[in-house]
Amino acid sequence: MNKSNLFLTAAVGLMVWSGAAQAQFTDNKVKIGVLTDLSGTYSDLAGQGSIEAAKLAIEDFGGKVAGVPIELVTADHQNKGDIGSAIARKWYESDGVDAIFDLVTSSVGIAVREVSKEKGKIDVNSGAGTSALTNDKCSPTGFHWAYDTYALANGTGNAVVKQGGDTWFFLTADYTFGQNMQAQTERVIKVNGGKVLGAVKHPFPNADFSSFLMQAQSSNAKIIGLANSGSDTINAIKQAKEFGITQSGQQLAALLVFITDVHSMGLDVAQKMLLTTGYYWDMDDPSRAFAKRFAAHMNGKMPTMVQAGVYSSVRHYLRAIEAAKTDDGPKVADKMRELPIVDFFAKNGHLRPDGRMVHDMYLVQVKTPQESKVPWDYYKVLRTIPGDEAYQPLSESTCPLVKK
Amino acid sequence: MPTVFGIPMAALFGQVVLGCVNGAFYALLSLGLALIFGLLNVINFAHGALYMMGAFAAWLLLGYAGIGYWGSLILAPLIVALIAGLIERLLLSHLYKLDHLYGLLLTFGLALLLEGLFRQQFGVSGLPYAVPPELQGVWNLGFMILPIYRGWVVAVSVVVCVSIWALIEKTKLGAILRAATENPTLLAAFGVNVPLLMTATFCLGAALAGLSGVLAAPIYSVNPLMGSNLIIVVFAVVVIGGMGSIMGAVVTGFALGLIEGLCKVFVPQVTATAVFVIMAIVLLVRPAGLFGKRR
8 A cells, every 4th residue: 555545544534533523423314204194094183294294394404403414204104003113113224214203093103112112213202192102111212292191181081070071971992092091081080079980992993883872872971981083083973963962961072182183073063072182273373383384285284283293393303413413312312301392382391201291281172163263263272281280290100211 | 671681672772773774874885786796797896985985976066066965865876877887888898708806806996096086185084064954853762862864864775775676676677687697698699788788787886885975974974984994894794695686785784784783782892893703604604695596
């Protein structure tokens, strides 16, 4: 090797070495995955809208963070846990993905959580409901962003029992989410002195609820609690109206309702229903500003709490990378816990050791057709539930990461 | 109050009535399938998509043409029949000479395609469609509350099923249809336009699916996947009844609706599988189905 070659080699070596010392990024970019339902029952409340939300967050960083470009990959997990975890594994192992977002459907959320935990990569769940994600299934690099079954049960359950709805009958979707939702609502009802008169588990998904509604009707419970979601909830509410259940004095309490569900039912059917949500587009100027940007990309549709949560979580992740100057999972996760979350979605959010993003929730009532003035003008906010009251207290979490 | 296995009689009667309502949908859909299979030998996997299109046609007619439920009840099945006619002429008719499997694959692909197109356009959450004002409200039967609309669905279904049965069993047209099922070549030799007959039958089957779609729009969520959820049960109904048997399809449709209704009272968790358990048993005992003839 002659002298000039030796010099060149040394220079190149130095450059590589100094580059590595400045900022530590695998393959010199930050790669974000949005893993969602693009074709099934949840594709309206998450799906393409979640992808657009992630794009908006990346756009707000100018497509770069800490000097390296941000790349987005997306995939459809078809609401199947095995497909979801296979995609996550491939993304982490061979595609250089650093973090995965959205993860609607509880079974997929849990399956991907296992993979992310094993690989030390970040998963931020905005779509799934199950509170297991911040209990038994918690991870040092896993977060739960927009809502969970505990907060929904707490918000809606409390409000309904306090209004006098102290006897309940449940229609429960027969899978993880439904059972989780029912158990947690039962707890809230009992704490408030109410009673559960009965429950029926229905297949998931299910189109005809008439038999189940009849059983609920003959239980004489004041409240029929719907521990299901999506088209199951829509069908149950639609048919409850048809059977004259609401006219005869019984009330429905749907525990998980997205604004896209209300849009689908129409205000005539959904009016006066109480529900709990983590975000409503028409709250204040910042929430409206985001909704407008979102709607411009989505054919005028307003964002759900899941989609708004994806924006908020991607933004926070990128802010943490900017501060930590690395895309290393555990280091970024630490930074994410350290930084407060202040945006249109969470006014005063923070991440707990169990991975829960604590932020205010809202108890809302669906407007009547007369009250609604513009398209998607659906909710009246009755109460802001402070984050610490809405979510499971850290002391009750069964997450092993919580020091007791 | 008298009880049966710990369930109040009143509740049991109620479930029987509700079972009839669901059975009405099964009967209408499986009737169409059986007609098509009987004459065309095509296992029409697109039937669920045609049903979905019937519901969407009603929604579109209301939203864009201001045509309400009653108009849709006539127009939507016609629209669906027209689309089905195009499908039969342009695609399906080329496959009759081949194995059954090709027709099945084509219609299955079409179903996926149609559902995908509607999903792209309308999303999956579903669209609202109200019960017509004339049929709103409920009847209090003493032992149960029956929405007037559900009663209407059963009435329409029974009338349509009986008319179709009469058409096939009692008229000249029906005789030609039955002849075409037995031996199309011979019938063509008598100067009957068999291909036209096949197109007409496919359109009729599709129209029945479209009609069920319109009937379903006010009670179920109108969404692109509504057909695929239902069609599997309907296939089971046709298999249990005997492939291609008109009577079998109708009777089994109502019977399975009833059995499902009873399942929902006693063991709700097995409701989704009950139909398939029955199908397995029937296939073991009578491979041609309850009303089918061995060929």
